[in-house]
Amino acid sequence: MFWRLLNLDRKVIFLLVLAAAGIPLFFPLNIGIKPSQPVKNIYNFIEKLSPGKNILISFDYGPSTRIECAPMAAAVMRQAFRRGLRVVGLTIWPEGAALASDLLKRVGKECGKEYGRDYLDLGYKPGNEMAILALSKGIQTICPRDAAGTPIEEFPILSGIRTLRDFDLILSFSGGFPGLTDWITIAQAQCHRPVAGGCTAVIASQLYPYINSGQLLGLMGGLKGAAEYETLIGQPEEACLAMDAQGVTHFLIAGLILLSNLVFFATRKKKKRSGGA
Amino acid sequence: METLSASQVIGLWIAGFLTLFIFSFLYRDNPFYKFAEHLYVGVSAGYMMSVDFWNVLKPNLLDRLATAFSSAVSGRIFTKECLYLIPAVLGILMLSRLFPKIGWISRWPLAFIVGVTAGINIVYSMQAQILKQIEATILPLWVKAPPHLVQLKIASLQLFSFTSAVDLSRTVFNWLVVIGVCCGLIYFFFSMEHRGFFGGASRVGIWALMIAFGAAFGYTVMARVSLLIGRILFFKNEWWEAVKMTLAALLRLFHSG
Numbered sequence: 001m002f003w004r005l006l007n008l009d010r011k012v013i014f015l016l017v018l019a020a021a022g023i024p025l026f027f028p029l030n031i032g033i034k035p036s037q038p039v040k041n042i043y044n045f046i047e048k049l050s051p052g053k054n055i056l057i058s059f060d061y062g063p064s065t066r067i068e069c070a071p072m073a074a075a076v077m078r079q080a081f082r083r084g085l086r087v088v089g090l091t092i093w094p095e096g097a098a099l100a101s102d103l104l105k106r107v108g109k110e111c112g113k114e115y116g117r118d119y120l121d122l123g124y125k126p127g128n129e130m131a132i133l134a135l136s137k138g139i140q141t142i143c144p145r146d147a148a149g150t151p152i153e154e155f156p157i158l159s160g161i162r163t164l165r166d167f168d169l170i171l172s173f174s175g176g177f178p179g180l181t182d183w184i185t186i187a188q189a190q191c192h193r194p195v196a197g198g199c200t201a202v203i204a205s206q207l208y209p210y211i212n213s214g215q216l217l218g219l220m221g222g223l224k225g226a227a228e229y230e231t232l233i234g235q236p237e238e239a240c241l242a243m244d245a246q247g248v249t250h251f252l253i254a255g256l257i258l259l260s261n262l263v264f265f266a267t268r269k270k271k272k273r274s275g276g277a
Numbered sequence: 278m279e280t281l282s283a284s285q286v287i288g289l290w291i292a293g294f295l296t297l298f299i300f301s302f303l304y305r306d307n308p309f310y311k312f313a314e315h316l317y318v319g320v321s322a323g324y325m326m327s328v329d330f331w332n333v334l335k336p337n338l339l340d341r342l343a344t345a346f347s348s349a350v351s352g353r354i355f356t357k358e359c360l361y362l363i364p365a366v367l368g369i370l371m372l373s374r375l376f377p378k379i380g381w382i383s384r385w386p387l388a389f390i391v392g393v394t395a396g397i398n399i400v401y402s403m404q405a406q407i408l409k410q411i412e413a414t415i416l417p418l419w420v421k422a423p424p425h426l427v428q429l430k431i432a433s434l435q436l437f438s439f440t441s442a443v444d445l446s447r448t449v450f451n452w453l454v455v456i457g458v459c460c461g462l463i464y465f466f467f468s469m470e471h472r473g474f475f476g477g478a479s480r481v482g483i484w485a486l487m488i489a490f491g492a493a494f495g496y497t498v499m500a501r502v503s504l505l506i507g508r509i510l511f512f513k514n515e516w517w518e519a520v521k522m523t524l525a526a527l528l529r530l531f532h533s534g
Contacts, residue, residue: 014303021505025513067507068500094328095321126333133397181406189405201500205493212454213413215405222496223503242506249502 005263013256020252024244031247033240035228038211041218042171042196043079043232049168051084054161058172058183058197059103062095065175065200070099071226071239072198073173074107079233081111081118086157088167090122090143092131092178097124101147116155123147128178132186136164164191169217172197180207184215198225281522289519296508338365414458416451420444457485 035043049055057076061069080087091100101121108119115121122143125131134142139162145151152158160166170187172195174180180197188195194217199207201222210216220229223246226239281289298313338361345358367386374383422444429436463475464482471479 011304017502017505021502022509025506025509064504067510068503094325094332097328097332124328124332126329126337129401130397133401185401185405189409190401201496201503202493204496205489209410209413213409215409222499223506224499238510242503242510245506245509246499246502249505250498253498253502 005259006267016252016256017249020249021245024248025241028241029244029248031244033224033227033231033243035232036225038208038216038219038221039225039228039232041211042076042220043218043229045169045194045196045217046076046079046083046085049083049085052086053168054086054088054157054166055080055169055171056164056167057087057089058170058174058179059089059091059096059100060093060172060179061099061175061200062093063099066099067238067242068200068223068226069173069175069198070103071223071237072220072229073103073171074237075226075229075233075235075239076171077104077107077119078111078235081107081113082233087119088122088157088161089120091124092126092128092182093175094124094126097147117157120152120155120157121147122152129182129186132164132182133190136186136191138163164193167193169193170195174199174203176200176203179203180216181210184210188215198229281519286519286522289516290523293512293516293519296511300508338368414454416454418448418451418455420447420451422447456481461485 046055057073059069059073077087087104089100089104091097101123104119104121105115108115113119122139123146125135125142127134127142131142139158140152143152146155164170164187170183170193172180172183174197180195180199180203183195183197187193195215196217196219198220199222201224204219204221204225207216207219207221211219220226223239223242227236227243230236230240295313295316298309299317301307302310341358341361342365345356345361348354348356348358367389371383371386373379373381421442424440424442426438427441427445428438460478460482462482463478464471464486469475
């Protein structure tokens with residue numbers, strides 16, 4: 001029985017993973033989520049900002065990374081709108097334009113906020129780090145119009161905002177390159193503005209060193225970071241629901257790794273014995 | 278969920294089938310998977326091209342060249358918009374790659390792009406990515422703190438306690454960072470044979486790297502599982518809504534017929 005595991009069809013593992021990820025989504029287990037310090041840092045910073053302050057959110061993700069980044073961005077926007085902060089959104093990913101627009105509209109409507117006064121969508125800005133550099137020199141030069149093509153002078157939200165330096169916090173929700181590292185390189189290092197954000201779990205381990213160096217105010221790593229933030233704002237949504245599935249799947253994968261190692265070492269021992277005999 | 282329009286329902290059905298086509302690869306490679314894969318690549322390329330045309334090429338180049346042209350027609354030949362002829366020419370030269378005989382010309386605009394990007398990145402990245410990160414590894418190895426009680430407890434059993442004027446956790450963390458960085462760098466130093474002290478440090482460097490790779494792998498697993506969860510949630514919330522609406526429409530059609 002034990003040795004049969006060696007020849008286990010990998011499709012069985014696929015089905016197990018599908019079950020582990022799927023069942024908790026239909027029957028939630030409500031596994032507790034404890035926010036980590038890097039996530040708390042962002043929450044606490046936004047809580048301390050007085051109403052009317054400006055934050056910039058860059059939605060640097062596409063459809064493939066939406067599941068990880070969108071819940072973080074939505075949670076931060078909900079907190080910002082509750083605090084009466086003004087949110088300016090943009091993206092440096094071409095695929096992010098429609099996603100950013102949808103999310104800004106949805107959360108803005110949900111919180112009863114007015115477009116142009118409480119939040120604004122500047123759309124897609126091409127040029128990767130050059131776009132951020134241009135924003136640091138002047139917003140009008142790179143964003144003469146919003147995503148819908150209306151001249152930005154018509155929006156009261158931008159009165160008093162001329163460059164990146166006029167934002168009290170810059171956040172990037174990043175699915176890869178370009179993303180958070182570019183915002184750190186220009187907005188934090190050159191404009192000396194506090195930069196925070198979230199990223200997909202794949203790149204999270206590369207971004208944690210920026211917290212230790214003080215270049216990054218806080219970080220939400222993957223769906224877990226998003227769930228922690230949803231817990232902090234007291235509004236559990238998609239990410240919190242998904243964490244049950246994450247937890248069960250991680251247990252399964254860890255168990256399978258342990259089991260396969262056990263089988264491997266047991267087989268090696270058996271082979272050694274039979275070889276020596 | 279809000280009521281969906283007919284186009285949204287059709288879109289959700291297509292998205293559902295395409296997701297299943299992609300997942301069918303887990304069973305084995307098949308024409309459905311190939312179809313979805315090619316469609317994804319084609320649609321992505323088309324979408325990017327369209328977004329780039331309307332967001333980059335048109336407002337940044339074509340509109341400005343049109344302004345320069347209309348100024349030239351009205352008698353003002355040299356306007357600042359004329360400068361945009363330079364990137365226009367460089368862009369056209371890039372297309373010379375399509376013709377093998379003159380393909381070498383594309384190296385000029387490429388050289389310009391590489392030069393500008395490298396020039397900007399060297400300055401900014403040096404500051405943010407290298408100097409700041411080096412600075413973050415120059416840490417005190419003995420972190421002082423106001424005298425406080427340190428206790429080690431397992432459940433209600435107190436193993437030991439003492440008063441300390443050292444921030445123990447910070448001190449241990451700093452030692453780990455300094456040793457990890459130094460040994461990691463030694464591992465990548467190939468001008469000396471990795472033997473003796475150098476070999477030992479290099480081995481510690483490998484351990485530090487392995488721990489980092491392990492963390493990265495763990496996060497990668499989390500990311501991949503998140504993608505799967507994303508698709509299951511799509512089926513549960515959005516696609517199921519489209520299925521219900523389709524069934525309701527079919528029932529209405531059946532009853533009216």
